[in-house]
Amino acid sequence: MFERSADVALNFRDEGTGDPVLLIHGVGSDLESWDGVLSHLSPDRRYIRFDLRGHGQSRRTPGSYTLQGLAEDAVALLDHLGVETASVIGFSLGGLIAQQIALSHPERLRCVTLVSSVGGRTPEEQARVNERTETLARDGALTHLANAVDRWFTPEFVAQHPEVLEARRQKSLKNDPDCYVAAYRVLAGNDLGAKLHKVTAPALVMTGENDIGSSPRMSEFMAAQIPDARLHILPRLKHSVLLEAPDQVAALIDPFLAAHGGLTEKTKT
Incomplete structure (x- = not known):
């Protein structure tokens, strides 16, 4: 457990050796x-992952949260582990946090x-994600999750892998x-699209063909x-490509990390 402050303590795993990779999960997950x-x-890397504040085994940090605050949690964890630069991979809200890190701390990204x-x-x-946020706040996780199944998984996967x-439902609950x-609210209330032209790191962007929330x-x-x-x-x-098609996601990430996840002349200096 990384005790960042009196309110924020992050559960994390730090596994393997080699070029460091930081993985950031989505809202409601771990x-x-x-x-x-x-x-x-590839096992020949150092994989660092953590539960976002208020998620998983991390401390139940009271809100409200900010995108910058969640990004600083991630950077503080890298500092705690003595990692100067890393490849950063984010899913859903984690992808938004990764964007913020790329903009606020470009020197930390490979x-x-x-x-x-x-x-x-x-x-x-924007109206649809605002509506989903208010449903979650008003009716709770059970209603939110019931509505999300069709957005997250293909019908075939739902039938074959209950x-x-x-x-996934139990983790959220x-x-x-x-x-x-x-x-x-951080996921719904932030959009960095207008700033992405400032990202200097090489980027890999992917989503599902039928993902309506991250289209x-x-x-x-x-x-x-x-x-x-x-x-x-x-x-x-x-949407839930990490659970439904992890092999396909990894098949795209692995060669990208092989090409761009090592130390460059820029990151060596």
């Missing part, structure tokens, strides 16, 4: 959401991967309700804004 992807990635992330929302998309859906809402249009927009970006749309998939 560090174990990366298990499937990690099982398909490269950045945005999985099912958001940027450049239309007014209609145990995965139940495990273990979160403190106020912390869950505080984190979701292909948004990923295309983000990839177009970031000067050095690669874009991949995963056929047929929806």
Whole structure:
């Protein structure tokens, strides 16, 4: 456990040796959401992952939260572990946090991967995520999760893997309700699309073809804004690509990290 302050204590895992990779999960989840992807990635790296404040085994830090504060949690963890530069991978809210790190601390990034992330929302998309936030705040996680299944998983996966859906549901229900809402408000209330042209790190951007919350249009927009970006749309998939298709996600991430996750002349100086 990393005790950042009296309010913030972050549960983390630091595994392996080699080039460091920081993985940031999405709202309502925890560090174990990366298990499937990690099982398909090269073992010759140092993988660092943590539970966001108020999530998993991290301290139930009261809200409200800010995007900058969540980004600073991640950077403080790197400082605690003596990591000067790392490849950063973020899913959903984690992708938004990764964007903030890329903008606020560009010197700390070797490269950045945005999985099912958001940027450049239309007014209609913004209205929908605002509505989901208010449903969560008003009706609680059970209603929110019931509404989310169709957005997160393909029908085939729902039919074939009910145990995965139940495990995801149970993780969300273990979160403190106020912390869950505080984190979701960060996801709904922030959009860095207009600033992404300032990102200097090489970027990999991906999402599911049928993800309506982190749509292909948004990923295309983000990839177009970031000067050095690669874009991949995963056929047929929806939002929860880490759980439904970890092998496909890893197959894109692994060569990207091999090409950009090592020390460059810039990061050596």
